Amino acid sequence: MTERCGQSMDRRVAALLAMTENGYRNGRSSRAPVSVSECTMPKTVAVVGSGPAGLIAAERLAGAGFAVTVHDRMPSVGRKFLLAGRGGLNLTHTEPYDDFVGRYAEAAPFLRPMLDAFRPEDLVDWVEDLGEETFEGTSGRVFPRSFKASPLLRKWLARLDGLGVRFALRRRWTGWTPEGALRFEGPEGEEIVTADAVLLALGGASWPRMGSDGAWTTILAEKGVPLAPLRASNMGxxxxxxxxxxxxxxxxxxxxxxxxxxxxxxxxxxxxxxxxxxxxxxxxxxxxxxxxxxxxxxxxxxxxxxxxxxxxxxxxxxxxxxxxxxxxxxxxxxxxxxxxxxxxxxxxxxxxxxxxxxxxxxxxxxxxxxxxxxRPIERAISTAGGVMFEAVDDGLMLKALPGVFVAGEMLDWEAPTGGYLLTACFATGVRAAEGITGF
Ligand SMILES: Cc1cc2nc3c(=O)[nH]c(=O)nc-3n(C[C@H](O)[C@H](O)[C@H](O)COP(=O)(O)OP(=O)(O)OC[C@H]3O[C@@H](n4cnc5c(N)ncnc54)[C@H](O)[C@@H]3O)c2cc1C
Structure with missing residues (x-):
């Protein structure tokens, strides 16, 4: 599960320092990503789901020295993120912060600490740091100047590649073996994957053609994870x-x-x-x-x-x-x-x-x-319901499944359109990465 400090320590520390100076420069996170003296951190992380929640977690983890593989059932990454780009990609909102947090309604108390650590302006800084200019529309909504997700995703993937993140696409996660390894259905049949920690960032159930179909609910329910039924949100x-x-x-x-x-x-x-x-x-x-x-x-x-x-x-x-x-x-x-x-x-x-x-x-x-x-969930912008807050600890680890973390839209929150969806996906992805780092 863990490794002792060896040669990889230098690499980790160097990456960690770079992270502190670069990645965390804009993070305003009071939580240190990892303690330098810590030698017991997980070595490999399997991120399942290549949406914004999974990718930002992969970035943070790879930046902190973990060997990260991102698995997705689709042949390419971030399909729903790209779809969001067709509407201009409303990244976040500039309204006063308390109003912003209030948009998450009953989920606001749960999400606030994560949003405090990754605020709307941090998301804007992160986008700009990737080399994509942003602008604020008249209503306070923030978009990339290109009004698209593809240039941003391209630069993001280049960054992830530079950090050594690997991708295993066309792999549908189907659950665990009796020994606790991950099972995937790949092009060549079943594949068994072991990792020191797992992040599930499988999205909701809207627009299933883009990849997130909510099939994970059956798998997690069988493991005793408390779930709220998935419902359409932001729909007609x-x-x-x-x-x-x-x-x-x-x-x-x-x-x-x-x-x-x-x-x-x-x-x-x-x-x-x-x-x-x-x-x-x-x-x-x-x-x-x-x-x-x-x-x-x-x-x-x-x-x-x-x-x-x-x-x-x-x-x-x-x-x-x-x-x-x-x-x-x-x-x-x-x-x-x-x-x-x-x-x-x-x-x-x-x-x-x-x-x-x-x-x-x-x-x-x-x-x-x-x-x-x-209108049916298949045509909704987003999904309400999912993994209930009582099912996770502060680092978004499932209490029923130690070592398994969750992030993004699969958690039980909903919010209106206006950039609130993406911001919370990023903030929970960052928190889950911190949770894994401290695991
Ligand atoms: C039309 C549309 C427009 C939108 N516009 C905006 C917007 O402008 N602003 C905004 O804030 N939000 C917008 N959203 C919402 C936003 O795109 C989502 O909230 C966000 O993508 C969710 O991120 P996520 O990482 O949680 O999940 P997703 O982006 O859904 O990613 C989950 C990934 O998990 C993979 N996956 C699922 N199950 C499995 C499995 N069993 N095995 C392997 N892989 C699996 C999927 O293939 C997918 O790639 C829009 C959504 C839609 C549909």
Whole structure:
């Protein structure tokens, strides 16, 4: 399991010092990655999962002198990370730190120490240190200037290569042998791998075509690891649209509206889909919408189509004579409503719109839409549920499986889009690497 200090010690110390001066320069970590006098650290680490959580852990561990192999079932690394890059790769967010941590809701107390040690600005520094420029969008979201993940991943892999990290791709982890070795299904059949420590960074269950399919839940459940069921997070919802709505408005954005549910709301954007609604504002409310649908069979979303205009003012404008204009033209001229906004109002009443200006204005300010189901996890941006916090120690080692650590989206937290997902994947990956280092 461990080795005595030998020739590799010099290499480890040198790497450790380099790490302290370089890698940890931006880390703001109060936890030393490893004690120089320590001779009992694990020598080999098997990282399973080549997403951001697994790769940052591999970087930290290889930098500290461990022999790291990253295994993945896919033929290439970081597929979901690359997919995230198609949307611009929102790395993190610059809002005040306490607000940032608050986005993790019930998981915030658990994640805070890890985020304290790897803060949003540390992620930005790390990206820039790799030679990728970043910029802050108007909303405080931070992106690479390239708006892509591929240049970043390429540079990251070059760094990992320089650190001696090895990759074993097309290897699906299937569990353990009775002796405790890792079992993989590879191109040539079963492969058995032993390592001094294991990091599972297998992701959630969204977009399984990208690699993370949640099959690990069965394996860990059998080992007695407490798990919360995997659920879609940051996903769209079903609405029983009329055929007119589906045919004419699918793909139309609902812009600059205020979306609310169960006393929580936000200004943002959504998109009408053939099945219902999706988009940033919907994702932000997805956890409470999902829970309401699970408990009650449906959830009511309210949309204020003119959040900048008071109801009285809208009523006043709508009481002007309509003349020969069609209702849609009148609503557009008088209240600035878009065709999709008017269509949403019609869908909500299921019939004609109220004739009276005050009732019409009330509807503009609060269009009720009944959401009847959540879109499947396969199409969700992320996953809620997973390894429960009580299942791990401070270094993210599974209490039921000493020597096995977990990181990233497979842990039981969820967060809205806005860079919170990647930041927590990085922060937990860094923490797991520290846990392994101190193991
Ligand atoms: C469309 C889309 C856009 C997104 N955009 C953003 C964004 O802009 N900002 C943001 O913060 N987040 C975004 N995310 C979320 C972000 O990509 C994920 O939260 C993040 O990739 C999770 O990292 P991870 O390392 O935990 O897992 P993953 O990236 O899912 O990696 C897990 C790896 O484990 C491998 N694996 C799984 N099971 C096995 C097994 N049995 N054997 C071997 N290997 C296995 C998989 O192949 C995979 O490579 C987006 C997600 C999607 C789907």
């Amino acid at each position: 919802f079903d609405v029983a649209w009329s055929s007119i709505m589906r045919e004419r408005f699918a793909g139309e954005p609902i812009k600059r509206a205020f979306f609310s549910h169960a006393g929580r709301g936000l200004r943002g954007e959504a998109v009408v889909t053939a099945e219902g609604l999706e988009g940033g504002a919907i994702y932000a409310l997805s956890a409470s919408l999902r829970e309401t649908i699970a408990a009650e069979g449906a959830a009511e979303l309210r949309i204020d189509l003119r959040p900048d205009m008071a109801e009285e003012r809208i009523a006043e404008r709508l009481s002007a004579p309509r003349g020969k204009a069609s209702q849609a033209t009148f609503l557009h001229r008088a209240a600035g409503l878009s065709p999709v906004g008017i269509a949403l109002m019609r869908e909500s009443t299921g019939g004609p719109l109220p004739a009276e200006a005050k009732a019409l204005a009330r509807l503009v300010k609060s269009v009720p839409l009944r959401l009847t189901g959540a």
